[in-house]
Amino acid sequence: MNIVQTVRERLPDLSKNEYKVAQVVLNDPEAIIHTSTATLAQTAAVSEPTINRFCRRIGCKGFPDFKLQLAQQLAKGTSYVNSQINDDDSVADVTDKIFAATQSALATAREKIDRDAVEATINCLVEARKISFFGYGASASVAHDAQNKFARFTTPAIYSDDHLVQKVAAINSLPGDVVLCFSHTGRTKMLCEIAQLAHENGATVIGITAKDSPLAKFCHIVVSTEVPEDTDHYMPMASRIAQMVLIDAIVAGFALAHGDDMKQRLARVKAGLKDSRYPANPSNNK
Amino acid sequence: MNIVQTVRERLPDLSKNEYKVAQVVLNDPEAIIHTSTATLAQTAAVSEPTINRFCRRIGCKGFPDFKLQLAQQLAKGTSYVNSQINDDDSVADVTDKIFAATQSALATAREKIDRDAVEATINCLVEARKISFFGYGASASVAHDAQNKFARFTTPAIYSDDHLVQKVAAINSLPGDVVLCFSHTGRTKMLCEIAQLAHENGATVIGITAKDSPLAKFCHIVVSTEVPEDTDHYMPMASRIAQMVLIDAIVAGFALAHGDDMKQRLARVKAGLKDSRYPANPSNNK
DNA sequence: ATACGATTTGTAATTTAATTACATTAATGT
DNA sequence: ACATTAATGTAATTAAATTACAAATCGTAT
Numbered sequence: 001m002n003i004v005q006t007v008r009e010r011l012p013d014l015s016k017n018e019y020k021v022a023q024v025v026l027n028d029p030e031a032i033i034h035t036s037t038a039t040l041a042q043t044a045a046v047s048e049p050t051i052n053r054f055c056r057r058i059g060c061k062g063f064p065d066f067k068l069q070l071a072q073q074l075a076k077g078t079s080y081v082n083s084q085i086n087d088d089d090s091v092a093d094v095t096d097k098i099f100a101a102t103q104s105a106l107a108t109a110r111e112k113i114d115r116d117a118v119e120a121t122i123n124c125l126v127e128a129r130k131i132s133f134f135g136y137g138a139s140a141s142v143a144h145d146a147q148n149k150f151a152r153f154t155t156p157a158i159y160s161d162d163h164l165v166q167k168v169a170a171i172n173s174l175p176g177d178v179v180l181c182f183s184h185t186g187r188t189k190m191l192c193e194i195a196q197l198a199h200e201n202g203a204t205v206i207g208i209t210a211k212d213s214p215l216a217k218f219c220h221i222v223v224s225t226e227v228p229e230d231t232d233h234y235m236p237m238a239s240r241i242a243q244m245v246l247i248d249a250i251v252a253g254f255a256l257a258h259g260d261d262m263k264q265r266l267a268r269v270k271a272g273l274k275d276s277r278y279p280a281n282p283s284n285n286k
Numbered sequence: 287m288n289i290v291q292t293v294r295e296r297l298p299d300l301s302k303n304e305y306k307v308a309q310v311v312l313n314d315p316e317a318i319i320h321t322s323t324a325t326l327a328q329t330a331a332v333s334e335p336t337i338n339r340f341c342r343r344i345g346c347k348g349f350p351d352f353k354l355q356l357a358q359q360l361a362k363g364t365s366y367v368n369s370q371i372n373d374d375d376s377v378a379d380v381t382d383k384i385f386a387a388t389q390s391a392l393a394t395a396r397e398k399i400d401r402d403a404v405e406a407t408i409n410c411l412v413e414a415r416k417i418s419f420f421g422y423g424a425s426a427s428v429a430h431d432a433q434n435k436f437a438r439f440t441t442p443a444i445y446s447d448d449h450l451v452q453k454v455a456a457i458n459s460l461p462g463d464v465v466l467c468f469s470h471t472g473r474t475k476m477l478c479e480i481a482q483l484a485h486e487n488g489a490t491v492i493g494i495t496a497k498d499s500p501l502a503k504f505c506h507i508v509v510s511t512e513v514p515e516d517t518d519h520y521m522p523m524a525s526r527i528a529q530m531v532l533i534d535a536i537v538a539g540f541a542l543a544h545g546d547d548m549k550q551r552l553a554r555v556k557a558g559l560k561d562s563r564y565p566a567n568p569s570n571n572k
Numbered sequence: 573a574t575a576c577g578a579t580t581t582g583t584a585a586t587t588t589a590a591t592t593a594c595a596t597t598a599a600t601g602t
Numbered sequence: 603a604c605a606t607t608a609a610t611g612t613a614a615t616t617a618a619a620t621t622a623c624a625a626a627t628c629g630t631a632t
Binding site: 016017047048049050053064 | 580581582583589
């Protein structure tokens with residue numbers, strides 16, 4: 001998948017001259033993209049066929065294929081991915097790595113997303129009498145964010161980070177109500193409890209969570225965001241970003257399903273918020 | 287910048303046969319990547335030099351250059367970007383467009399980020415006696431999320447969405463306290479008020495916001511996330527995601543600045559949370 | 573040590589791809 | 603309708619990548 005990473009990994013398998021080529025490649029992958037076998041051979045001080053052999057050994061069809069993969073990798077900005085953050089990294093390094101990891105996570109999530117589940121979720125939400133958003137820890141801000149988005153529409157949207165308030169809301173669920181639960185692992189006990197209560201009381205329970213998790217058992221619909229391993233293992237980073245973008249997509253689909261009517265409403269909401277902002281025109285703010 | 291978009295825009299400038307080529311390209315950009323002039327010429331039913339001329343007119347150096355740009359574009363997933371969401375888009379289309387827009391926003395943010403400001407922010411936070419996170423609307427969840435992250439460390443981290451609570455916190459700021467304000471536009475009146483109060487009381491005010499905005503005036507440090515225009519103009523989407531990733535980077539830098547000691551603490555926090563989760567091993571959760 | 577085999581590497585030839593030069597055709601305006 | 607310009611294709615040229623094969627290097631066993 002990740003060509004730069006692959007080159008790095010296969011480094012020990014390479015012969016002396018192939019190794020030289022690898023060094024040149026790793027030293028400045030960007031440059032390779034606009035290079036021919038001839039010039040690369042020259043910079044690495046090897047012969048042209050060695051370049052070709054190098055590409056083959058790495059697992060590419062040939063040099064053009066290698067260049068292409070490299071180009072795509074770099075465009076994705078994922079050349080850094082999987083390279084763990086080190087203690088001696090500069091701030092710039094860390095920033096770059098975090099961004100890279102997130103970008104790659106989004107790319108994966110985008111590919112792996114279950115479009116049917118997303119569609120089903122939107123349909124549910126459009127029909128919903130009331131929507132509640134629940135999540136704990138890092139997922140709490142995702143739930144918060146989701147509520148924020150949906151508050152712009154007319155369907156009542158609930159969010160609270162108080163477990164008792166959530167419990168009450170879950171118990172008071174009726175058929176036609178939708179409960180959206182956020183959890184990366186799907187193993188948060190309190191959230192499972194909420195989901196179960198809501199389920200038992202007839203609400204439609206939707207989980208933005210891992211497939212086959214304990215939480216998934218209480219969900220009518222599961223939208224899983226299959227995000228590769230987080231860079232930082234101590235707190236979820238990329239996964240919750242993916243969840244948020246997923247919610248953005250769901251919100252957009254929701255708004256679309258409501259058609260023109262909704263557009264006008266959004267415009268009205270925006271106009272209504274105008275007074276709480278300073279005007280955009282720079283001449284107006286002293 | 288965006289090759290697919292460029293092709294679409296230049297469509298009227300093209301000659302009859304070049305247009306045919308453009309059609310083939312737009313119809314399946316993916317396919318082009320693994321194609322030669324010869325085969326593309328055949329599918330478009332034109333001659334080989336026409337392919338070359340097409341590439342030149344679009345602004346590329348030649349066919350290989352065109353292929354490369356296309357490959358990078360598609361890898362970035364930004365081929366859709368700038369293509370507004372239409373009323374007749376399917377759920378899959380909308381999802382794809384939202385993801386694409388976010389991915390492209392992240393890529394831009396990553397490039398444009400002010401690394402010095404990020405570094406300065408991290409240094410401030412490391413020295414901070416207390417950190418408060420404030421934001422309204424969509425930025426509220428960003429502030430919430432940030433607080434969540436920093437709560438894992440030992441520096442007191444405050445978040446509230448209650449304006450009065452925020453005001454009190456701002457007024458009670460002392461030198462050595464850091465106040466982090468989130469706002470995409472930097473024109474939210476209430477937030478400016480908070481920032482001003484905090485500033486007057488001697489806190490270090492950091493704004494994750496637009497440069498030269500009213501809010502920026504009250505900030506000691508401004509980290510701007512220059513994100514291109516949001517796809518959906520009715521609510522900020524990509525911009526707040528960029529802010530969150532930026533916070534991730536800052537948190538990572540913060541943790542790193544604290545060194546080993548912090549790693550152990552994070553591990554301990556994680557262990558402490560264990561009881562609130564079901565075990566990961568599937569055999570355990572019947 | 574040295575001779576054998578295997579592996580690596582380079583030279584030269586071949587194939588394939590891309591571009592250029594030029595001729596032909598089509599289109600447009602007078 | 604004719605002249606002029608633009609568009610297109612054919613054939614030639616150039617450039618790039620790959621293959622085939624020979625030379626060199628390296629390790630190993632005698």
